């Protein structure tokens with residue numbers, strides 16, 4: 001490992017020779033052209049509720065409306081944005097203004113730990129401070145330039161990375177993603193309390209997998225349990241932004257790296273609700 005690597009948060013796992021690394025440029029100008037207007041954080045109290053998919057859908061929908069959008073994949077130990085957007089083989093480059101984020105077909109700029117790893121299936125086995133360091137590097141040292149919206153995909157829960165993001169980034173608001181399950185209200189309340197302690201506004205709740213659509217008759221089936229969105233709104237006072245059904249087409253597009261191709265009136269309505277709260 002070269003001395004140049006000392007300040008890099010991924011130096012422990014990186015196998016790139018320092019001389020070949022695009023990230024070893026003089027750092028004084030890194031991020032100096034960045035102008036990011038709104039930072040929206042997507043959180044979930046528990047894993048697997050579709051937080052990363054919702055992040056990708058919101059980013060795609062905003063880009064479709066002509067907004068300049070970035071996605072910061074802060075889920076360092078379980079990154080999924082590169083795969084959802086079909087960028088998993090991208091090799092990073094840097095300029096004097098920072099690490100150049102890969103761009104999707106609808107011009108969304110994305111940064112994720114997976115772009116730094118020799119193999120996309122290499123695990124990131126780091127303690128909290130290292131994870132926080134990577135998130136700060138994504139914010140400070142990426143050449144994002146002008147963005148209308150930066151969507152941050154957090155890991156589930158209320159651990160080190162959510163804390164770092166809320167303390168270090170100028171967060172405009174938080175979107176909480178849940179799914180219709182019994183435990184969800186208790187878990188959502190934990191997330192709400194964390195946001196309140198950090199004095200960050202909660203834009204509202206998105207209920208993913210609200211129901212499934214029968215592929216034969218289009219009937220709405222509550223296979224994941226009774227929908228909780230309205231109940232959470234009544235009990236906690238946070239806005240229910242809307243629900244997204246479980247849709248086999250979405251699952252397929254995520255697997256194929258084509259999340260940008262998924263369009264639905266539900267997602268559009270959620271984005272309209274969000275925009276009405278921050279613009």
Ligand SMILES: Nc1ncnc2c1ncn2[C@@H]1O[C@H](COP(=O)(O)OP(=O)(O)OP(=O)(O)O)[C@@H](O)[C@H]1O
Pocket residue numbers: 044046047048049050051052053054075078080155156208209244245246247248250251252254255
């Ligand atoms: N509404 C949906 N319809 C169909 N499949 C979905 C939907 N939402 C999410 N999925 C699928 O569920 C899986 C998990 O989703 P996702 O990775 O977005 O969850 P997550 O909450 O971010 O997970 P983690 O806690 O691991 O970060 C993915 O395969 C995704 O394609």
